[in-house]
Amino acid sequence: MRGRLRTHGFSLAEESLDFLVSFKTRDRGPRDDGSRSEYHEFRQALAALSFIENGMIPRAAQRRFGSSEILVCTAFVHDLGEDFGVTSTRLHDYLTRDAATAKAQRTRGALDIRRDTIERVCNAFDVITYKRDGRPIYGKDDPNVYQNCLLEDPYALLAKYIDRNDNLATMVGGFTHAKQCGYLDKTLALFSLRDMVGEARKKYPDMKKAFEAADNMMLALDRLGRFNCLYHPDANAGKKPGKRLDIRTASTLSFGGSIRKGETAYCGVPGGFHPLRIQESRIFSQPHMQGSTVVPVLRRELQVASRCACANTLLRVLTL
Numbered sequence: 001m002r003g004r005l006r007t008h009g010f011s012l013a014e015e016s017l018d019f020l021v022s023f024k025t026r027d028r029g030p031r032d033d034g035s036r037s038e039y040h041e042f043r044q045a046l047a048a049l050s051f052i053e054n055g056m057i058p059r060a061a062q063r064r065f066g067s068s069e070i071l072v073c074t075a076f077v078h079d080l081g082e083d084f085g086v087t088s089t090r091l092h093d094y095l096t097r098d099a100a101t102a103k104a105q106r107t108r109g110a111l112d113i114r115r116d117t118i119e120r121v122c123n124a125f126d127v128i129t130y131k132r133d134g135r136p137i138y139g140k141d142d143p144n145v146y147q148n149c150l151l152e153d154p155y156a157l158l159a160k161y162i163d164r165n166d167n168l169a170t171m172v173g174g175f176t177h178a179k180q181c182g183y184l185d186k187t188l189a190l191f192s193l194r195d196m197v198g199e200a201r202k203k204y205p206d207m208k209k210a211f212e213a214a215d216n217m218m219l220a221l222d223r224l225g226r227f228n229c230l231y232h233p234d235a236n237a238g239k240k241p242g243k244r245l246d247i248r249t250a251s252t253l254s255f256g257g258s259i260r261k262g263e264t265a266y267c268g269v270p271g272g273f274h275p276l277r278i279q280e281s282r283i284f285s286q287p288h289m290q291g292s293t294v295v296p297v298l299r300r301e302l303q304v305a306s307r308c309a310c311a312n313t314l315l316r317v318l319t320l
Contacts, residue, residue, distance in 0.1 A: 001042055004049055010069045012095065012117055013045070016076040019094050023084050033174030040166060043273045044075040047162045050268030051210055061206035065154050066120040067113075073121040074128065074159040081129035088122040095121070120155070127156035128163075147194055154204045157196070161214035164191070168221040169275035172282040177234035184225050191218065210265060217262030220255050221279055224302075228283045259302065276302065 005014045024038040031037055048071045051057060057068040080086035095118045127149050130140050139145045150157040164187055171180050191197070197215040201208045229235060259276070271277045280302055284295050 001045065004046070005072070008049070008052070008069070010072055012114065012121070013069050013072040013076065015095060016073040016121070017045070019091070020076045020080065023080060031170070031174060033170050035170070041076050041079070043166050044159070044162045045072050046269050046273050047166070047266060047275070048072045048075045048159070051158070051213070051265045053268050054265050056207070056210035056213060056265050058206055061154070061204070064206060067117050070117060070120050070124060070155045071159060074124045074155055075162060077121070077125055078128050078159055078163060081125065081132050085133050088126045091125055092118060092122045124153050124156040124159065127153045128160055143190065144194070147190070147196060151196070151199055151203060154200070154207050157200055158207070158210055158214060161211070161218065165214065165217050165221055165275045168218065168225055169279040171225070172228060172279060172286075177229065177232045180225065181229045184222060184229065187218070187222065191215070213262055213265035216258040217266055217275065219258040220262055221275060223255055223258070224279055224283060233288050255301070
């Protein structure tokens with residue numbers, strides 16, 4: 001992770017990483033699925049880097065909204081307010097501490113850019129933070145208020161998309177069947193009942209491709225997650241006959257172009273950290289999926305769609 005950050009010259013993101021691990025390696029147990037807590041942020045930072053490397057945040061957007069490093073910083077710190085009560089003031093104090101400031105004082109211009117980036121990171125952190133000390137921040141318990149807040153900062157909104165995609169990917173193995181179904185419905189309410197991607201495209205046309213890619217990855221994760229919920233044994237307890245999980249059910253799962261469009265941003269994420277690879281692996285390794293004729297068909301569809309999308313994206317990036 002540090003190597004990837006240093007390749008981009010993202011020193012502020014590396015300091016945000018230090019701030020994250022100072023909390024999570026000391027005070028936080030594993031996530032619901034048993035994985036180390038900080039891996040949640042690591043996966044999101046890798047996704048943010050992939051968005052950047054695949055040209056989803058063009059220079060025009062960075063001139064308007066600040067360095068793309070802000071997205072990576074936000075990925076690292078986005079949960080610290082909800083999990084540990086961290087405020088933007090505390091985050092600001094950490095990122096502007098004397099040692100860090102002195103390190104950036106090579107030129108006045110570099111210092112000014114750093115200060116501006118820190119301010120924007122703290123703003124994105126405030127926007128994305130939904131609750132503190134276990135209670136929703138005043139007003140943010142109203143979904144429309146929270147959605148309006150997210151739409152005020154493009155990096156915060158994109159970070160929220162990446163965060164939700166990671167949660168959708170990892171909920172199998174961490175959430176009960178009922179909680180998975182509820183989380184899918186909450187995601188639908190937050191992002192789709194109100195057309196968040198449509199509003200984001202209109203408000204931030206320079207980042208249109210980024211929002212579309214994140215939204216399409218969410219759509220693919222939603223499709224596979226709902227398929228899992230529909231054919232999960234807990235959904236069919238006491239029903240005779242239960243829903244059959246065989247080749248005929250493949251027709252109920254259609255990804256359309258969502259994988260191809262989502263992979264335009266995500267194809268730089270290593271397989272073990274890629275949301276669709278994680279979700280696919282967890283769903284298809286469940287006991288009730290073993291021996292099903294539909295699993296190899298769906299696996300092949302997922303893999304072929306992803307490989308084709310990644311090849312096309314790589315070709316496009318190499319010819320920029």
